[in-house]
Amino acid sequence: MSRTVRVAGGQGFWGDWPEAPRRQVDGGPIDYLMLDYLAEVTMSILQKQKERDPAMGYARDFVGAMESVLTAVADRGVKVIANAGGVNPEACADAVQAMAAKAGRAGALRIGVVTGDNLLPRIDELLASGHELRNMDTGEPLSVVRDRVIAANAYIGSTPIVEALAKGANVVITGRSTDTALTMAPLRHEFGWGATEWDKLAAGIIAGHIIECGAQCSGGNCLHDWRDIPNLADIGYPIVEGSADGTFVVTKHPGTGGRVSVPTVTEQLVYEMGDPHAYITPDVVANFASIQLEDAGLDRVRVYGITGAPATDKLKVSIAYKSGYKAVGSLVYAWPDALEKAQVADRVLRERLDRLGLTFEKVLGEFVGASATHGRLAGDAGREAPEVQYRIGVRDADRKKVERFTREIVPLVLNGPPSVTGFAGGRPKVEEIVAYWPALVDKTVVRTAVEVR
Amino acid sequence: MRIRLMDIAHARSGDKGDTANVGVIALRPEWYPLLAAQLTRDRVAQHFAGIIEGGVDRYELPNLKALNFLLHGALDGGGTLSLKTDAQGKVFSTALLRMELDIPDAEAAALGLPGATT
Numbered sequence: 001m002s003r004t005v006r007v008a009g010g011q012g013f014w015g016d017w018p019e020a021p022r023r024q025v026d027g028g029p030i031d032y033l034m035l036d037y038l039a040e041v042t043m044s045i046l047q048k049q050k051e052r053d054p055a056m057g058y059a060r061d062f063v064g065a066m067e068s069v070l071t072a073v074a075d076r077g078v079k080v081i082a083n084a085g086g087v088n089p090e091a092c093a094d095a096v097q098a099m100a101a102k103a104g105r106a107g108a109l110r111i112g113v114v115t116g117d118n119l120l121p122r123i124d125e126l127l128a129s130g131h132e133l134r135n136m137d138t139g140e141p142l143s144v145v146r147d148r149v150i151a152a153n154a155y156i157g158s159t160p161i162v163e164a165l166a167k168g169a170n171v172v173i174t175g176r177s178t179d180t181a182l183t184m185a186p187l188r189h190e191f192g193w194g195a196t197e198w199d200k201l202a203a204g205i206i207a208g209h210i211i212e213c214g215a216q217c218s219g220g221n222c223l224h225d226w227r228d229i230p231n232l233a234d235i236g237y238p239i240v241e242g243s244a245d246g247t248f249v250v251t252k253h254p255g256t257g258g259r260v261s262v263p264t265v266t267e268q269l270v271y272e273m274g275d276p277h278a279y280i281t282p283d284v285v286a287n288f289a290s291i292q293l294e295d296a297g298l299d300r301v302r303v304y305g306i307t308g309a310p311a312t313d314k315l316k317v318s319i320a321y322k323s324g325y326k327a328v329g330s331l332v333y334a335w336p337d338a339l340e341k342a343q344v345a346d347r348v349l350r351e352r353l354d355r356l357g358l359t360f361e362k363v364l365g366e367f368v369g370a371s372a373t374h375g376r377l378a379g380d381a382g383r384e385a386p387e388v389q390y391r392i393g394v395r396d397a398d399r400k401k402v403e404r405f406t407r408e409i410v411p412l413v414l415n416g417p418p419s420v421t422g423f424a425g426g427r428p429k430v431e432e433i434v435a436y437w438p439a440l441v442d443k444t445v446v447r448t449a450v451e452v453r
Numbered sequence: 454m455r456i457r458l459m460d461i462a463h464a465r466s467g468d469k470g471d472t473a474n475v476g477v478i479a480l481r482p483e484w485y486p487l488l489a490a491q492l493t494r495d496r497v498a499q500h501f502a503g504i505i506e507g508g509v510d511r512y513e514l515p516n517l518k519a520l521n522f523l524l525h526g527a528l529d530g531g532g533t534l535s536l537k538t539d540a541q542g543k544v545f546s547t548a549l550l551r552m553e554l555d556i557p558d559a560e561a562a563a564l565g566l567p568g569a570t571t
Contacts, residue, residue, distance in 0.1 A: 041533050137470050223546065224463040224480075263463065263478065266517050270476020272467035273521050276512050289514055305516075328536060364529060364536040372538045374548045375504045393536030436470065436532050 004241040004249075005190045007183050007207070011035040011082075012214025014042055014059050020214060020237045021065040025072035027253030030239060032186040033072075035065060035082035036179045036212050043176060044320030044434040046086035047120070047151035057088030058173075063095045066171070070100060073170055074108035081161060081182050085173040087120075087151065089113045092173050093453065112164025114174040116448035119152040119317060119441070126445065133317060133439040142319065142439065150434065151320040154441060157282030157311075158204075159195070160448040161185035167452045176318060178281055180208030183240060191244040195283075202286035202308025203246035205279070210250055210268055210303075211238040217250065217268035218299075219258030224267060231257025236299075247304040249296055260299040282315055282443070284308040314440040323435035324361070325402040328393035329409040330368070332422030339370045339381045341417040342390035348416050349392065352408055358401055360394040367391075389422065395433070402430050456554050460567045462488060464546035471531035473505075473542030475549050478519040484564060485518040491554050497522050500552050522549070 008030040010021035014037040037059040050057030062084030072078040085092045093111045133142035153176035164172045184204030219229040236256025241249040276288035292305035333341040346365045366372040368389035370381035406427045466475040479485040494511040507525025529535040561569035
């Protein structure tokens with residue numbers, strides 16, 4: 001049997017199951033543990049933390065995750081790859097080293113730190129040299145919101161991670177790597193795939209797409225046959241068994257709950273999909289229309305046939321900027337006529353906002369339990385609904401107006417329609433909105449660096 | 454006969470900015486051509502009329518027995534801007550599965566659709 005490399009997914013986002021990384025290293029043999037921490041808005045949260053404390057700005061959970069798998073890394077040769085570095089990969093590496101030293105294993109970790117994705121210090125230089133960083137959705141140039149930008153990171157690919165592994169790192173910490181590169185890089189490193197072996201690189205990217213959301217490919221959040229997916233309480237996170245030719249098997253540790261089947265993997269494949277013929281990454285353009293899936297036994301799905309096309313000469317940049325304020329509050333109305341009462345509350349509240357002369361960029365009222373998620377498609381909730389939650393939010397550039405709005409909800413408990421409860425949270429909080437600005441930049445302007453310490 | 458999409462397909466949805474995507478997957482491989490024929494771009498746009506603000510894109514994935522729909526202007530700006538309960542478009546999947554399809558009885562019987570009389 002030809003050699004396979006086992007890459008296990010242990011976190012699908014910052015906030016995922018704290019047990020998962022340890023379960024992945026204890027449940028059976030794996031070669032790599034892949035931990036994905038970054039969503040679109042995460043970088044801006046981390047940037048704010050770094051502004052308050054220069055030693056912060058990374059996913060703190062990662063230190064605890066490393067502690068939970070330290071023995072496996074130190075004694076059993078499991079390697080860890082994570083984009084936990086956020087906007088401060090060096091500080092993240094320091095924190096992990098400090099944890100290992102405290103555990104008496106200071107010499108066991110060789111941490112590869114990947115930097116160069118952070119473009120925030122270079123924004124003005126880039127704009128001045130003609131890189132407009134236009135919004136990919138609206139076409140507007142970044143100059144429109146330049147003074148409100150708080151984070152800017154290029155999505156970087158597998159190459160610096162491969163370099164760190166080649167230099168002997170057993171833990172690789174990156175900033176804004178693509179989620180998929182975290183899985184593709186170890187396969188590329190182990191099998192020596194070249195930078196233009198498009199089909200193999202695409203296969204590695206698709207393996208990454210399948211496991212980057214943790215258990216969402218192994219029975220979690222799975223609509224297909226959901227009642228009969230076994231033992232979700234003990235759900236197994238996914239493992240990719242990669243082969244040198246780019247084919248791979250998706251599986252999970254024996255005896256764990258959940259399920260890996262053609263339907264569970266297919267649901268994950270279509271998750272957050274755009275044009276399936278052109279899934280663009282820094283390394284390759286993968287073609288989801290080439291993927292073949294085959295049932296390969298209990299909790300095993302074989303994936304083959306994948307093709308890819310040459311990478312583009314651009315990198316996507318994730319830019320975060322301040323974009324006003326919002327607040328969302330809610331009340332619960334009970335039977336009888338719960339929906340009608342909630343609708344009256346909505347009319348009363350809007351009339352009061354009008355009388356105060358308060359207008360907003362957006363006011364959205366929803367009726368949870370009747371139509372909040374499916375709108376008119378949900379049909380008529382009727383008079384018998386046991387309860388309906390009235391949920392109202394506003395958004396505006398003026399913080400004072402949003403603040404004033406938050407004082408208008410709770411009074412309805414005593415001066416609006418009856419049978420109302422669910423106000424224990426009191427006034428809703430005003431949140432500053434940090435919005436997302438996707439842009440493209442020439443690959444040549446982003447210079448990554450790798451240091452193994 | 455009339456059948457709910459829910460009875461012949463499963464689905465998952467997610468977001469990219471202000472766009473929700475819905476991947477619809479045939480519950481049996483032999484039902485995929487029926488899905489592909491019935492779920493036209495116009496039909497899906499009509500289903501979500503008044504619920505989304507933008508247009509609909511449609512992609513076929515016969516290899517996965519799936520169709521992918523992009524619903525633009527679906528998420529009140531998307532991500533952190535959105536005031537919606539479903540700011541990330543997570544349950545547009547089942548909203549699409551509410552669709553009802555009219556299938557000729559003979560075709561339904563030949564395909565073995567649930568509830569078809571043979």
